[in-house]
Amino acid sequence: AHSATRILLQNGFRARNVEIRSRKARLAYWRSIASAGFHDFSELGWMKCYDSPHVENYDYIGPYLEGGLAALDSYAVYSSSMACWSAPAALGGARYAHSATVLKDPTMGGQVLLCGGFSDVLGPPSITNACVLYTPGPALTACGAAAPGAVVSLSALNGMTIARAVHTATLLNDGRVFITGGVGQPCDAGVPASACSNAQYNVTSEIFSPGTGVAGGGAFVGAHALINARAFHTATMMGNGKILIAGGRNSLDKNANRGILDTAEIYDPIADTMTPAAPMEERRQNHTAIL
16 A cells, blocks of 8 residues: 655646656655755754755655656636636746735725745755746636736836745735735845845845836835744734734744744834734644634
């Protein structure tokens, strides 16, 4: 008997019908990657050179090495009236673990801001600060028809102030977007200093202001830093307009808690302040938080 694994992931992954036959085989893949010094296997007692928090599931490894996983460079539009999808259309660059936020500014209302993310599934991190804008088109006319709308890449001057993935992007009441946390792009050779950080988990925040910046494509400016660096967290707008940031993980307490956080903090966009909030009862990452 064996446990066959098939991978089918949305949010930027594609599977090519690859089976990994056993847990033993998957562990062998983990060991081979660990020996290259890229990934964090401290929970298994292995040494590490770079903690790569974007791959932590055994089942990712085998399909990738067999050519079974790839980051997607496409988008599709869903029609709720017809209960079906459009055909895929080019996104302008493969990415996953990015953010996607519907804008409501009068000059850009209805557009979707997509920012950051990884452009590769494994290996040394390839994280971007680039953003694109999706402009909706007419309603979908038939299932599988061409995707309506268009995607425009923002220029380099309109990119985030730092590269991020598994961050959050929360729409504020005034139409701006508050972006915080995530994992960062190491400052390796060839990476612009303006887009990288040697901090594994980002403590920085920034705000996107629609309709400003280069050619009115919006501008990113720094905002108050987090109290605790974190990724895989939630950032939820509350009724008073402030943002509750909760949970996630960072590189602290990895031996005891694998870096998973119970801490929370509150961002005030008017005063541009960050204050501690009561901790959660449990440590959480990749969770949900809904108003």
